[in-house]
Amino acid sequence: MSSPLKAKHQxxxxxxxxxxxxxxxxxxxAWSLRNQxxxxxxxxxxxxxxxALDRAVRLGGMVETGSIKTAADGVTVRFVVGDGKAxxxxxxxxxxxxxxxxxxxxxxxGKRRADGTFVADNLLAKHDEKYVPREMKDMxxxxxxxxxxxxx
Amino acid sequence: MIASFGLAALWFAAALALLQLVAGGLSLTRNTQAVTDLVxxxxxxxxxxxxxxxxxxIYLFCVTDLSVLLVAKNAHSATPFLDKFARAWGTLEGALLxxxxxxxxxxxxxxxxxxxxxxxxxxxxxxxxxxxxIGIYAFLLFVMNPFVRAxxxxxxxxxxxxxxxxxxLAFQPLALYTGYVGLSVxxxxxxxxxxxxxxxxxFARAMRPWVLGAWIFLTVGITTGSFLAYHANGRADWWPxxxxxxxxxxxxxxxxxxxxxxxxxxxxxxxxSRTIALGALTFAMSLVGTFHPFLTWAMGKQLWAxxxxxxxxxxxxxxxxxxxxxxxxxxxVALVSLVPLRGRKLRMATLPHWGVAIAHLGVAAAxxxxxxxxxxxxxxxxxxxxxxxxxxxxxxAELARVDPVAGPNWTALQATLQVRYDGGSAQTLMPQARTxxxxxxGTNAAAVATRWNGQLYAxxxxxVSEDRWQLRLWWKPFVTLIWYGGLxxxxxxxxxxxxxxxxxxxxxxxKDKIAYRRMxxxx
Amino acid sequence: xxxxxxxxxxxxGFALLALGLKVPRKSWRMTxxxxxxxxxGFALQAGPVLPGAPKEANQRLATNGAxxxxxxxxxxxxxxxxxxxxxxxxxxTRNGQFGNAAGVVLGAIEQNPNNADAxxxxxxxxxxxxxxxxxxxxxxxxxxxALADPQHPGSRFFLGLAFTSSxxxxxxxxxxxxxxxxxxxxxxxxxxxxxxxxxxxxxxxAQDQGAVP
Numbered sequence: 001m002s003s004p005l006k007a008k009h010q011x012x013x014x015x016x017x018x019x020x021x022x023x024x025x026x027x028x029x030a031w032s033l034r035n036q037x038x039x040x041x042x043x044x045x046x047x048x049x050x051x052a053l054d055r056a057v058r059l060g061g062m063v064e065t066g067s068i069k070t071a072a073d074g075v076t077v078r079f080v081v082g083d084g085k086a087x088x089x090x091x092x093x094x095x096x097x098x099x100x101x102x103x104x105x106x107x108x109x110g111k112r113r114a115d116g117t118f119v120a121d122n123l124l125a126k127h128d129e130k131y132v133p134r135e136m137k138d139m140x141x142x143x144x145x146x147x148x149x150x151x152x
Numbered sequence: 153m154i155a156s157f158g159l160a161a162l163w164f165a166a167a168l169a170l171l172q173l174v175a176g177g178l179s180l181t182r183n184t185q186a187v188t189d190l191v192x193x194x195x196x197x198x199x200x201x202x203x204x205x206x207x208x209x210i211y212l213f214c215v216t217d218l219s220v221l222l223v224a225k226n227a228h229s230a231t232p233f234l235d236k237f238a239r240a241w242g243t244l245e246g247a248l249l250x251x252x253x254x255x256x257x258x259x260x261x262x263x264x265x266x267x268x269x270x271x272x273x274x275x276x277x278x279x280x281x282x283x284x285x286i287g288i289y290a291f292l293l294f295v296m297n298p299f300v301r302a303x304x305x306x307x308x309x310x311x312x313x314x315x316x317x318x319x320x321l322a323f324q325p326l327a328l329y330t331g332y333v334g335l336s337v338x339x340x341x342x343x344x345x346x347x348x349x350x351x352x353x354x355f356a357r358a359m360r361p362w363v364l365g366a367w368i369f370l371t372v373g374i375t376t377g378s379f380l381a382y383h384a385n386g387r388a389d390w391w392p393x394x395x396x397x398x399x400x401x402x403x404x405x406x407x408x409x410x411x412x413x414x415x416x417x418x419x420x421x422x423x424x425s426r427t428i429a430l431g432a433l434t435f436a437m438s439l440v441g442t443f444h445p446f447l448t449w450a451m452g453k454q455l456w457a458x459x460x461x462x463x464x465x466x467x468x469x470x471x472x473x474x475x476x477x478x479x480x481x482x483x484x485v486a487l488v489s490l491v492p493l494r495g496r497k498l499r500m501a502t503l504p505h506w507g508v509a510i511a512h513l514g515v516a517a518a519x520x521x522x523x524x525x526x527x528x529x530x531x532x533x534x535x536x537x538x539x540x541x542x543x544x545x546x547x548x549a550e551l552a553r554v555d556p557v558a559g560p561n562w563t564a565l566q567a568t569l570q571v572r573y574d575g576g577s578a579q580t581l582m583p584q585a586r587t588x589x590x591x592x593x594g595t596n597a598a599a600v601a602t603r604w605n606g607q608l609y610a611x612x613x614x615x616v617s618e619d620r621w622q623l624r625l626w627w628k629p630f631v632t633l634i635w636y637g638g639l640x641x642x643x644x645x646x647x648x649x650x651x652x653x654x655x656x657x658x659x660x661x662x663k664d665k666i667a668y669r670r671m672x673x674x675x
Numbered sequence: 676x677x678x679x680x681x682x683x684x685x686x687x688g689f690a691l692l693a694l695g696l697k698v699p700r701k702s703w704r705m706t707x708x709x710x711x712x713x714x715x716g717f718a719l720q721a722g723p724v725l726p727g728a729p730k731e732a733n734q735r736l737a738t739n740g741a742x743x744x745x746x747x748x749x750x751x752x753x754x755x756x757x758x759x760x761x762x763x764x765x766x767x768t769r770n771g772q773f774g775n776a777a778g779v780v781l782g783a784i785e786q787n788p789n790n791a792d793a794x795x796x797x798x799x800x801x802x803x804x805x806x807x808x809x810x811x812x813x814x815x816x817x818x819x820x821a822l823a824d825p826q827h828p829g830s831r832f833f834l835g836l837a838f839t840s841s842x843x844x845x846x847x848x849x850x851x852x853x854x855x856x857x858x859x860x861x862x863x864x865x866x867x868x869x870x871x872x873x874x875x876x877x878x879x880x881a882q883d884q885g886a887v888p
Contacts, residue, residue, distance in 0.1 A: 070616055073535060074534075074535025074616035074617065074620050074622060075533045075534065075535050075613075075616075075622055093533060094533060094613075094624065095386070095533075095596065095611060095613035095614070095622050095624055096613075096614075098593050098594035098595065099593065122387075153677065153680070153724070153725075153726065153727055154727055155725075155727060156677040156680070156681070156717075156721050156724075156725075157677075157680050157681070157684065159717060159720070159721055160677075160680065160681035160684050160685075160713075160714075160717045160721075161684060163681075163713040163714070163716045163717040163720075164684065164685060164688055164710065164713040164714075164717075166713065166716070167709045167710060167712045167713030167716070168688075168709060168713075170709060170712070171705065171706065171709035174705075175702070175705065184701075185699060185701075186699045186701035186702045187702065187705075189697075189698065189699050189702070190698055190699070190702040190705065190706065192696075193692050193696035193697070193698050194692070194698075194706075194709075196696060197688060197691055197692050197696065200691075201688060212727075215727075215729035215730075216729060216730045217727045217728055217729045217730075218728045218729075218730055219725050219726065219727050219728040229730040229731060229732045229733065230732040230733065293716070293720070297720075301722060301725050303722070303725055305725075305728035308730070309730070554815075555781060555784070556777075556797060556798075556801055556812035556813065556815050556816045557777065557778070557781070557812065558773070558774040558777040558778065558800070558801055558804045558812070559774070560774065563777075563801050563804060563805055563810040563811075563812040563813065564812055565811060565812050565815060585811070587805075587810040587811055587812065589805050589806060589808050589810070590806075615811075615815070
């Protein structure tokens with residue numbers, strides 16, 4: 001350059017860089033939004049209209065009685081989540097939250113695997129901030145009554 | 153009896169807010185001395201009355217007065233004192249009462265000391281403030297009244313007898329609420345200036361400390377919230393992700409935009425409409441944050457959860473999708489932050505300049521911490537026997553023993569881990585799986601080993617079979633930078649605030665001196 | 676009574692404005708009006724005069740610590756050596772300081788992880804500390820006691836006791852039946868245990884029939 005940038009122009013360049021970074025981040029966010037776990041599935045929904053295999057979603061329902069089994073490695077847990085009509089097997093690797101037990105509500109965050117199992121990387125139980133009990137209204141009356149009783 | 157005293161104070165506070173609004177509005181049109189001289193005193197008295205009502209509510213919770221319905225539903229006689237104290241604002245009714253109290257006290261403070269703006273603008277500001285408060289007062293008096301009685305008084309409160317496992321949890325919401333109120337005060341300034349068509353540098357300078365102060369409180373509240381959640385959730389997750397936190401972060405972001413725009417207005421009388429728009433947006437976000445629990449109840453959790461998970465996704469995606477982007481951005485931001493200091497002798501740099509630089513450095517630090525944590529975290533999940541050693545990143549952790557222990561209101565199974573960084577000397581970590589019975593629940597008390605370059609986070613789970621224990625360990629490089637960064641941001645803001653207030657005071661004193669001198673000379 | 680207080684507050688507020696904050700006389704009517712409005716709202720909304728009802732914390736129903744210690748020592752027979760940790764913790768248990776006692780017993784266990792009596796004391800203290808509930812920590816301690824000395828009657832007796840006191844009657848009964856079955860014929864505590872079992876059976880029967888809620 002023949003003459004040095006004036007202070008005003010320097011500011012402009014900085015602002016432009018910041019703006020580009022911000023827009024870039026925004027675009028990234030918009031693109032990844034379709035992958036984010038904001039979508040909630042009941043077992044019936046997951047059975048009839050399953051999400052794409054790489055999509056992070058939530059699955060909520062009642063833990064079937066007698067279905068909780070711990071694998072030999074001691075840290076993998078398999079159980080079945082149902083809503084009175086459909087049943088989805090779930091696999092979770094980790095320390096289960098307190099209040100996670102049979103015949104109680106649970107919300108699992110994770111992805112569907114090709115063999116139909118839902119692989120969860122996080123389990124939310126009743127009093128978790130992100131737990132959404134209302135969604136499970138369409139379950140069988142008995143289970144719903146139980147869920148309502150126990151919620152708040 | 154004391155409860156009805158509180159109710160009376162609340163009614164008087166509401167009435168005074170109405171008086172403040174009426175007198176303020178009238179003073180803009182009629183401008184008689186009788187009316188204009190009423191506005192400031194009304195604001196001061198309103199603040200005191202609201203504070204009195206809130207003090208009564210705190211008292212009622214501290215003595216567990218079960219004749220008050222709110223206490224009966226939310227308190228318990230056996231909780232420790234600090235708990236009782238904190239529950240006063242833990243309910244929505246209490247939080248809203250706190251809100252009008254802070255707002256009223258702020259209004260009284262402004263009425264007492266703010267002299268930089270033209271009188272008409274001040275009156276319009278106070279009227280606007282009263283207008284906002286009246287809505288909340290009406291809500292408090294007619295929809296969710298904290299002083300409603302329970303007749304007959306029950307034998308024991310329905311609240312839970314629970315030790316607040318962390319004192320920070322009691323006060324973190326206070327920081328956020330102070331922030332929200334501060335932003336509402338700034339908004340009142342804006343409305344006042346709009347009404348009297350005084351949007352300019354003087355107004356921007358008057359509003360600035362309120363936005364800055366509020367934003368500092370929000371920063372502290374958000375940073376503390378993240379820190380506490382990280383230690384409490386047993387998943388080494390520093391991003392709470394719940395809708396209340398998301399609302400606070402959105403307010404925080406819009407406040408930052410407002411701060412920048414407002415600075416331009418104060419310095420160069422530029423960006424007027426942008427400042428106004430941002431002011432309105434920030435105020436709206438602060439209301440969302442304040443009323444978040446009510447909105448959740450009103451809109452139904454799912455709708456609210458959807459709205460906030462979208463926002464959360466946006467925020468999370470921005471920060472976490474490409475950690476390497478964050479790592480690259482951090483030094484850039486750090487360099488940019490030094491710009492205001494460049495070209496000036498360091499001794500000549502004023503406090504606000506230092507404040508801006510430090511705040512931006514804080515952003516860089518936090519950004520780096522977030523990105524590094526995302527990119528470099530190593531996690532191991534095993535079922536270990538006593539004597540087993542687990543390798544996680546550069547750490548070796550040996551499960552030495554598991555003991556049953558008792559705490560004040562819990563029992564726990566406590567693991568003793570001997571951990572070594574890269575074969576160095578051994579440190580002891582003791583994570584616990586706690587069981588409470590009042591109410592019945594269990595938590596994971598994580599144990600943490602902190603180094604300059606990150607944290608080892610250890611959690612113990614269930615006993616899966618005879619003497620095999622679930623153990624989950626994370627090595628989180630530079631995660632502490634997130635909170636140090638947050639504190640730096642708040643510190644930077646504080647320095648800037650002090651700097652501005654100092655220079656404003658000096659200006660006022662200088663003006664007074666000149667006026668005094670003129671008076672002495674008979675001019 | 677409430678109204679009197681409210682009026683007093685209103686007057687004080689008015690005085691503050693009129694005299695303290697120097698509101699001009701011409702505005703006194705408007706100010707007074709505001710206070711009157713507030714008072715009217717309060718009077719309409721406030722219900723009948725109700726006394727306050729502050730509540731002090733209740734004393735916790737204390738488990739009989741002394742009984743726990745005595746029975747445990749009896750069941751141990753003459754096998755145990757005096758241990759400084761146990762002496763201190765037993766004193767605390769007698770005093771109802773179950774949490775502290777649990778902490779002290781851990782010292783004995785650290786010295787000798789196979790001290791069944793210490794494990795038993797720890798387990799009992801944990802249950803008493805949890806208001807009679809059988810927490811995972813207590814369960815673990817009972818198991819370690821049984822592992823350390825499978826012949827010791829204490830582990831099954833106290834575990835059965837803990838089960839029943841936390842409402843799991845069938846599990847408690849199972850422990851006692853098991854204990855009785857494997858008891859040596861000359862055990863001094865057999866009669867006592869038989870009686871307890873009979874009482875428990877009666878209770879369970881009554882509960883099954885719905886007589887006990």
